Amino acid sequence: MGGLTLGARGVRATARIVATPEGLPVLEGEGPLALRRTRACGPYHRVTVVGAMSAPLGGDRIAVEAEVRDGARLHVDSAAATIALPGRDGERAHYDVRLTVGEDAELRWLPEQLISASGSDLVMRTRIDLAPGARLVYREEQVLGRHGEPPGTLATRLTVHRAGRPLLDQELAYGPGASGGWDGAAVLGGHRAAGQLLVVGPQFVDRPAEPRMLGDNAVLTPLAGPALLVTAVAPDARLLRHVLDDALRSHLTTR
Structure with missing residues (x-):
């Protein structure tokens, strides 16, 4: 892995976490990503991502990699929201998250919100690879603009494979650089916060979740695999978190 690079076109940095049942043999932060x-x-190792500098800015390429090896338990959160900000030259920023969870291992990935500030342009890609007996709780939340400002351009892709087979692959795009209709009634309907909660585990093999609405602006969908997906929109970050937290309490199982 290369080290932190600071250049005219932004920051290049990768943070890495490796968890085993015995501990955290790898815990390496770089640049804006301090771990x-x-x-x-309980049985979890816990890591908090702390923003050491403003990022992602336009032109930045940052990444977080986490590997939860067989039998390990890892909880990852963050100390504050991540704010996507415009760079000096209007360049796009990239933020990649790569997660691997082994057999009989569990990852709880519960960061704070990503805020798309006015004028920013961010592509965020998340790739998750799960062993057949892995457990996952994954939450992501996007807030479109800070208070009183329009959003930047935000494109996200979440790809999840379990036992080498696709479980979920979805793309979302918001803001002035996205195709038309993103703020229409069929997508956000004027709301400023969007998020989802993905729960994967063997508890759903024999008892799949039942699809249903969760209030007026959220839906629970069972996936074609031992998993469920909650998708929600809300007027603000606080109300969005309330919906996702309620779903998490209802479906999170401990061992």
């Missing part, structure tokens, strides 16, 4: 070992409950 801190924090107090955990």
